[in-house]
Amino acid sequence: MIDFCHLCQATKDHNNWKAYFDIIDGKRQLIQICGEHYNPIPYEFTTAEIKEDRKKYFKDIIQPYRGNELSREFVDAYPKQAQKMIKDPERLKKARDVWKDQPGYNNFRTIHPLT
Numbered sequence: 001m002i003d004f005c006h007l008c009q010a011t012k013d014h015n016n017w018k019a020y021f022d023i024i025d026g027k028r029q030l031i032q033i034c035g036e037h038y039n040p041i042p043y044e045f046t047t048a049e050i051k052e053d054r055k056k057y058f059k060d061i062i063q064p065y066r067g068n069e070l071s072r073e074f075v076d077a078y079p080k081q082a083q084k085m086i087k088d089p090e091r092l093k094k095a096r097d098v099w100k101d102q103p104g105y106n107n108f109r110t111i112h113p114l115t
């Protein structure tokens with residue numbers, strides 16, 4: 001599939017693509033990256049400036065999965081969206097906090113305490 005890779009800053013022909021939300025110029029944007037970058041996940045690509053933004057916009061850019069693990073942060077922040085995505089209530093219950101190491105996590109948890 002040929003598409004524009006945000007990290008290569010070029011059009012690439014690649015079999016694997018991932019899309020995720022990030023903050024660019026203060027706006028939540030859907031980013032596409034080619035398979036060359038996400039080993040294991042794209043979340044760590046960052047600059048100091050983006051790190052600050054991620055802290056601020058933690059909720060906006062929570063990804064539903066880290067690897068194969070369902071994010072409880074995502075389920076807590078977007079319960080309706082999560083229920084739509086994951087039909088099996090047992091799987092929803094198994095969601096775990098997977099973004100603890102990300103800036104803004106503690107802030108987020110004071111607003112969305114664990115139940």
Ligand SMILES: [Zn+2]
Pocket residue numbers: 005006007008009012033034035036037
């Ligand atoms: Zn690329």
